[in-house]
Amino acid sequence: QNMALYKSAEEVLTQVTTYKSSVKKSLFASKFKNPKQLAALVMETLKYKVILEEILEQTKLLKQSKGVSHNLALFLLYDFLIGKGIQCGGKLKKFVSSRKSMLNSAFARMKIRKKVAKNEDLIETKHPLLPKYLRVNTLTTTFKKMVVALEKDGYSQVDINENEIELKQFSVDPDISNLLVFNPKTDLHAHQLYKNGSLIFQDKASCLSAFVLDPAPHTHVIDACAAPGNKTSHLAAIMNNTGKLFAVDRDRDRVKIMERQLQKANVQNCEIINSDFMKLNPTDPKFQKVECILVDPSCSGSGIVSRDLENQKDTNAERVVYSTCSIHQEENEDVVKSALKQNPFFKLLEVMPAWTNRGIKMVNYETQKCIRCDPAVNCTNGFFVALFLHNTVSQ
Numbered sequence: 001q002n003m004a005l006y007k008s009a010e011e012v013l014t015q016v017t018t019y020k021s022s023v024k025k026s027l028f029a030s031k032f033k034n035p036k037q038l039a040a041l042v043m044e045t046l047k048y049k050v051i052l053e054e055i056l057e058q059t060k061l062l063k064q065s066k067g068v069s070h071n072l073a074l075f076l077l078y079d080f081l082i083g084k085g086i087q088c089g090g091k092l093k094k095f096v097s098s099r100k101s102m103l104n105s106a107f108a109r110m111k112i113r114k115k116v117a118k119n120e121d122l123i124e125t126k127h128p129l130l131p132k133y134l135r136v137n138t139l140t141t142t143f144k145k146m147v148v149a150l151e152k153d154g155y156s157q158v159d160i161n162e163n164e165i166e167l168k169q170f171s172v173d174p175d176i177s178n179l180l181v182f183n184p185k186t187d188l189h190a191h192q193l194y195k196n197g198s199l200i201f202q203d204k205a206s207c208l209s210a211f212v213l214d215p216a217p218h219t220h221v222i223d224a225c226a227a228p229g230n231k232t233s234h235l236a237a238i239m240n241n242t243g244k245l246f247a248v249d250r251d252r253d254r255v256k257i258m259e260r261q262l263q264k265a266n267v268q269n270c271e272i273i274n275s276d277f278m279k280l281n282p283t284d285p286k287f288q289k290v291e292c293i294l295v296d297p298s299c300s301g302s303g304i305v306s307r308d309l310e311n312q313k314d315t316n317a318e319r320v321v322y323s324t325c326s327i328h329q330e331e332n333e334d335v336v337k338s339a340l341k342q343n344p345f346f347k348l349l350e351v352m353p354a355w356t357n358r359g360i361k362m363v364n365y366e367t368q369k370c371i372r373c374d375p376a377v378n379c380t381n382g383f384f385v386a387l388f389l390h391n392t393v394s395q
């Protein structure tokens with residue numbers, strides 16, 4: 001009895017760790033008869049996940065288990081060591097109780113090592129700090145001038161792992177041009193180079209969208225969900241203020257912020273359009289030369305991409321980037337799949353082949369051509385980027 005509790009918790013965690021859903025959504029979708037009990041077990045176990053993983057590793061528990069998965073073992077360990085005790089009988093209870101002393105002593109050793117008396121003190125509340133990324137705005141300065149200015153100010157350029165950068169040091173990002181990496185505690189908000197628009201705070205993940213779209217100089221580009229304009233000014237920098245940028249956003253307040261930001265960044269090739277992108281008329285003559293579109297919506301629940309791409313039957317769009325700051329498959333690969341289904345005249349192009357963290361492969365769809373970012377793996381915020389190319393365009 002109550003074996004179903006652990007099995008349901010295992011299902012929830014598997015959904016979450018394979019990026020299929022969020023904790024809340026998969027708890028909600030679970031059919032387990034006592035949702036409160038399930039939620040409590042899942043949430044409590046997640047709090048201790050890091051140390052439970054350590055115990056799993058040290059005791060090599062999974063090597064001795066038949067039919068107990070990694071995720072299931074986490075819940076059993078939580079309940080046995082920290083929670084209410086194992087809440088079921090049968091195989092699972094036996095699995096744990098026959099290893100009682102080994103587990104208890106591994107847990108005791110860990111507490112001594114970490115110098116904690118209470119279980120609560122084992123909870124990892126601190127997320128690892130991400131490095132601070134600043135993009136050099138080539139519309140107001142050059143990369144060389146920026147390096148000289150920073151060095152003059154006591155910063156030294158280093159060539160080390162992004163996690164090891166100290167205060168007053170910076171490195172050049174190996175993937176994205178004109179991106180500098182600083183220690184997480186660096187604060188340049190009061191610095192002249194930030195105030196005059198030469199340095200723009202922009203996480204590496206967020207720089208990937210414009211970098212991947214990579215519009216050639218003189219092209220016409222739509223940034224469909226543009227405010228507050230970080231990617232817009234990045235696009236303008238890549239195009240060196242040539243061609244034409246349409247920065248669209250439906251939120252008036254955010255558009256106002258964008259106006260200021262674009263001015264500060266010396267963006268000169270941009271027309272701001274305060275509108276729902278879906279309501280734009282794709283046959284409007286002013287969009288006829290549009291070749292590239294960047295879609296960076298706050299939430300893809302609206303299925304915005306599929307319809308965006310459909311709209312493009314009437315324009316000349318060749319390259320479309322879809323990016324999100326979500327790690328969930330339903331907002332990423334699932335959206336890409338349905339966009340491709342509805343728009344067979346677009347195909348996926350491989351984004352940054354050397355990037356190892358790829359999109360989740362889906363049957364019949366090459367979603368591994370997309371890329372993902374993960375705080376733990378890539379030292380950036382969570383992110384997803386897909387690049388679509390019109391079939392008629394050669395790569």
Ligand SMILES: C[S@@+](CC[C@H](N)C(=O)[O-])C[C@H]1O[C@@H](n2cnc3c(N)ncnc32)[C@H](O)[C@@H]1O
Nearest residue numbers: 225226228229230231249250251276277296298
């Ligand atoms: C993630 S933010 C964009 C961030 C921006 N690309 C940047 O890098 O600074 C999403 C934006 O999409 C806008 N948005 C969402 N749906 C939209 C739609 N249908 N038409 C226009 N803007 C939309 C929101 O108002 C919000 O400002």
